[in-house]
Amino acid sequence: MTPPLRLGTRGSKLAMAQSRGVAEALTAATGRAVNLVEITTYGDVSNEPLATIGGTGVFVNALREALLDDRVDLAVHSLKDLPTTPAENLTVAAIPERADPRDVLCARDDLTLAELPPGSTIGTGSPRRAAQLRALGLELEVVPVRGNVDTRMAKVTSGELDGIVLARAGLSRLGRLDAVTEVLDPLQMLPAPGQGALAVECRTADEELVGTLAVLDDPMTRAAVTAERTLLAVLEAGCSAPVGAYAVVAEGDAPQSDELYIRGAVVSSDGAISIRKSVTGPVEEAEQLGRTLAGDLLDDGAGTVVGAELKVPKKENVS
Known part of the structure; x- marks a missing residue:
């Protein structure tokens, strides 16, 4: 009998909901059972602002260590949390x-x-x-917040607080779209790359699993996020x-x-400088389009x- 696959995930409600969705889709497509394995990351135990603790990698390094140590077979990440530099001996087998x-x-x-009247307080943990x-x-007072969705909404x-800004995708996966009072137009609020x-x-050497996970991959999504993350990598952000x-x-x-259209923006922390550009080209040139836009x-x-x-020293993860 084929043993269940071990899927590494963070323990937050959102991470668990995302991982359950992937597990169910994988089982439906292949018939293979999947068990969730909770992994604690540095980003889960620290209350420091993300920019202070380094941002990139703080939610993924412990999961990658679990993969390399063979404690799990695959891991699910929010793509926007994933560093743009490929991890040695690991492969993103599906997006x-x-x-x-x-x-x-x-x-x-x-x-x-x-x-919202001038002076209203809006919470977000994202410098972007x-x-x-x-x-x-709009003369809003923007204040930093950390914590899970429930903690932020409670404020x-x-x-x-008068309001908070969150990702629609996360609220949708949690069944909390009823809390949304406005979906922000990307012309006002351009999403994070990969959001x-x-x-x-999974491990690159596990070629059979790499092939199995490919059933979950969406080529159009992969092309879009490849362009976005290439832009981020070129900017070294x-x-x-x-x-x-x-x-x-x-x-x-x-x-x-097929054509790919990508918009990009770099905005100074005080909002005084806002640089926005866009490019269009063949979808098979997604990576080059990201480089061109950058x-x-x-x-x-x-x-x-x-x-x-953005040159912020990074701290090591703990598990």
């Missing part, structure tokens, strides 16, 4: 179809951003969201950076006629913003 990557507002009294909120010029219901997408990772990117694929009528942003001065604000 399932992406959920809606947009950000949302959850505010008191069902208010939208435009309806904070920078773009300030760039809107609104208690009156401590809404998941990465299913991390998941806690004030960098937004959003790529979409328009399917053409003829073979090899180059356009750098040509317009993005390097100064990135260099000044």
Whole structure:
């Protein structure tokens, strides 16, 4: 009898919901049983701001260690948390179809951003969201918050905050879309590269499992996030950076006629500098399109913003 696959996951409600979804999809597609194995990461036990503890990798390193130590067979990550540099001996074998990557507002009294009075307090743990909120010029007070979705929402219901900004995909996976008071247009709030997408990772040497997991892969999602994450890599920025990117694929009528459109933004922490660009090209050139867009942003001065604000020392993970 084939033993169940061991799927490594963080223990938060959102991570467990994401991993259960992947496990159920894998079982439905292959008939293979999957057991969840909870792994604690440094990002789960630290209350420090993400930018302080390094951002990129703080939610994934312990999961990768569990893979390399053969304590789990595969791991599920939020793709936006995954470093852009490939991990040695590990492979992202599948990127399932992406959920809606947009950000949302959850505010008191069902208010939208435009309806919130000047001076209203908006919580977010993301420098990217904070920078773009300030760039809107709505005179909102943006304050840092950490914690799971319930902890953050409680700050609104208690009156401590007037609103919080979260990822729509996470609320959807938790069945909490009823709390959303506004879905933010990407023209206002460009999502994080890879937001809404998941990465299913396993050991490169486990070729049979790599092939098995490929059934979960969505090529259009992989192309879109490849462009976004290439942009991030060229800018040498991390998941806690004030960098937004959003790529979409328009399917053409003829073979090899699909087009990829990607927008990118780099915004200074005070919102005073906002550099936004976009490019379009064949979907099979996704990586090059990301590089081209990054180059356009750098040509317009993005390097100064990135260099000044994103060179944050990283700390090691603990498990």
